[in-house]
Amino acid sequence: MAQMTFLQAINQTLDQQMEKDASVVVFGEDAGFEGGVFRVTAGLQKKYGEDRVFDTPIAEAAIIGSAVGMAINGLKPVAEIQFSGFMFPGYNQIAMHLARFRNRSRGKYNLPVVIRMPMGGGVRALEHHSESLETLFAHIPGLKLVVPSTPYDAKGLLTAAIKDPDPVIFFEPKKIYRAGKQEVPEEEYTVEIGKAKIVQKGDDLTIVSWGAVLRDLQKALANYKTDKSIELIDLRTIAPMDSAAVIDSVKKTGRLLVISEQVQSFNVASELMARVNEEAFEYLEAPPQRLNGFDITVPLPKGEHHHAIDEKKMHHAITKILGYKI
């Protein structure tokens, strides 16, 4: 096993899948020759040639739309959108076609397409480079959306995404691209899409998170003094959401806190809290809570800390829900 960063794990997975499966193609703006602005696809064009690894013109709609055509005609496209904030022109193709072809053609055309997108904040970036747009994809029937938080899961989930017969949006929290290494097996393996992971077992509170925030949350929990025990769940897949794992946990702990860097209204936590209310209401010892960004445009770097989920905010939210008495 090798020690890898999140970024290296993705690069190695693309390499492995391209080697095993000649139908896998990789493309995007600057994704070919340069290997992407983050170097996620570095070295692939040299190894697999310009037909299979290529730079596209700046045209997100054409990137997604051509992936639809390629998938119908025998390829497995793994397209890169440079930053999730720039996917909007491509959203037309995602919502109108990518998510619908299976249903529209009554199962004749399924689309094994993966769209990779760096996402999330915390890197002091310019406008449109810091958003967490999970809801926009999770709200579209027919799409899957995954957000790994570790190098191991990045490889396993990306392998599963490439093998998946349906379109998968693959979010890469850019803040953790190079944040620490982990043992990642060389050989192929998958992490099942749609399965959450219990990161830490506990009996008094269930905290659900994913992506880069989950990594910060683990540090915050290590620094949090309490005699209560906390169960931490990494959601890993946003759609289809493993609400069963969360509901089972809440039935045990009676308390739910969902932490993310999304804006608040209509976010992933809203849906998770609704499902818990529907299926575990009688087990609740406190109203389900969420800690997330505010309903504002993500501020530019000098104001980004207001929106970011830091340790203080996490501790405050945990203390509040643990202290709640009916």
Added chain:
Amino acid sequence: MSIVDRFDPLKKKMFQVLDQEGNIVSKDDVPEIDDKTLLEMYRVMQLARIADIKALQYQRQGRMLTFAPVQGQEAAQIGPMAALKKTDWLSPAFREMAAFLYHGVTLEQTYLYWYGNEFGSRFDDGVHVLPVNVPIGSQISHAAGLAYAAKIQKKDQVALTYIGDGGTSHGEFHEGMNFAAVYNAPMITIVQNNQYAISTPRHKQTKSETIAQKAIAYGIPGVQVDGNDVLAMYAVVKEARERAIKGEGPTLIEAYTYRLGPHTTSDDPTIYRKDEEVEEWKKKDPIIRFRNYLINKKLWTDKKEEKLVQELTDLVGETFKKVEQSQAPTVDEVFDYTYETLPPYLAKQKEAYKAFLKESEEN
């Protein structure tokens, strides 16, 4: 005959007034510009250059955030801005610091934006410049709308917009161009063809021989111009403005130029282009060319140059100091511009956050 009639983009004819050394190549095409304006054009070109070099240094010292350097493209921005009226609109992309400075944005505002503060996008009243536009291609239709509004309100006003060579690949480029052309909107589009879109070379963006020839499909004039020749850029925009005001619609101008610096400070251009290529383009530096012209015209001397550079260097240093001392956005500021009136749920979020901050301070 007009410039656009003489320089056919299909024949790869590029319009030029000054050669690389600053000598006049086409006497009849030298635009009439008074000395005061010529010197102001030069001053702002130098200001942009110095501000750009300093910003790069500040960024490398960790004092400035990511920014998009303009070095090498000053002529493609100052020429056009000098040919506009101050009441004309500028709908920029994100590499137009020189154009901003000439058209009324202050250096402090420009720096504040790249320092990561939204107030760097709030320009003074009467300044007709839209904020930095990050999503590629989306500014063209804004310009089409500005121009359409000018037309039906019978204003003596045009809208000028900038985009890069890579931006012309974008669907929205086509949509905006076509819209403006259909309605004869007084719009001027300048494509700064600086040869690369981040790492991707121009030939991977379009199979067209020139970008200017794309105008033909929209039914409007298109012309390729030496983008490092400030007088050529001035002349072609002056003419495009006259056509636009007469109701003859948009013009597409390809400014053939080069980005001497990285795409942004996050980019390493040595991965995708050779030093020799950059060195070749340094010989075509638009500022050196214009300075030679001014010296030949007896408007400029080495002494004046030395004085100006010192003056601008001091100004840039002082301005950045001010920016570094600027206040970070307050809680009210990050919430209050979301709507004219903060809805109750959002007001509640703000108040809860303020209470949290107060509590954290006390503990």
